Amino acid sequence: MFLCITKECHKRYRFWIPDVATMINKAAPDFCSVYVISRGKAQSIRPAARHTDSSTRAPSPVSSTRRSSDEHSENGSRRLRNDGGESRRRPRNTESSTAIDRLKQEVNQTMSMYNEACKEAISAQKMVNELQQQKHGEIDRFGQARQAEEAALALVEMEKVKCRAAIEAAEKAQKIAxxxxxxxxxxxxxxxKEAEEKKRALNALSNNDDRYRRYVIEEIEEATNKFSGSRKIGEGGYGPVYKGS
Structure with missing residues (x-):
């Protein structure tokens, strides 16, 4: 007796049989030689403990008659069993057909429910996509508004700086003014004050000295022929000197 353990056999039986070779060695009769071959190599060899008797004995007539009667009785019992089995199988077949129909109905209902669920899932996915698009649009608009706000704030800061500079320049100009x-x-x-002092000095001179007469401008122009060059006689500390008539 030969036993070949292949890779597929090992994968198939490794979860519920710990050692196939050991099980076969225990289950094989002692008159069989067991060769365990794994991956092209002989793993173990168990020779036969005894040899089978090759001589055959002639059957006796009594035993042959007994065998024939036993065979007839077995055939009759088999026929009865077959008849009874067929009669029993018929209701089972009807029950199985009804069960199959019921299962088919349940499968159809399940498939219809599954199709409805798929449709609802598709519609929900569409709604989710639309909401995501709206969200992205809102985010873009918010970003644009934020940029516009930052630009406006920067412009306000620049205007504030200009205003401060203008105020400082105005304050400086005001101080200078x-x-x-x-x-x-x-x-x-x-x-x-100097004019008043000069006037007071002239008044004091005119009031103190009676020898000097006060002339008005018309009298001086008439005496000098309106400051003619022929009347000019020289230059003094206060201006030209004219000769009166």
């Missing part, structure tokens, strides 16, 4: 105004006021006050 105030200084110039103060300087002019001071100069005017000084000139006015």
């Amino acid at each position: 105030e200084k110039e105004t103060q300087r002019r006021r001071y100069a005017e006050q000084r000139a006015k």
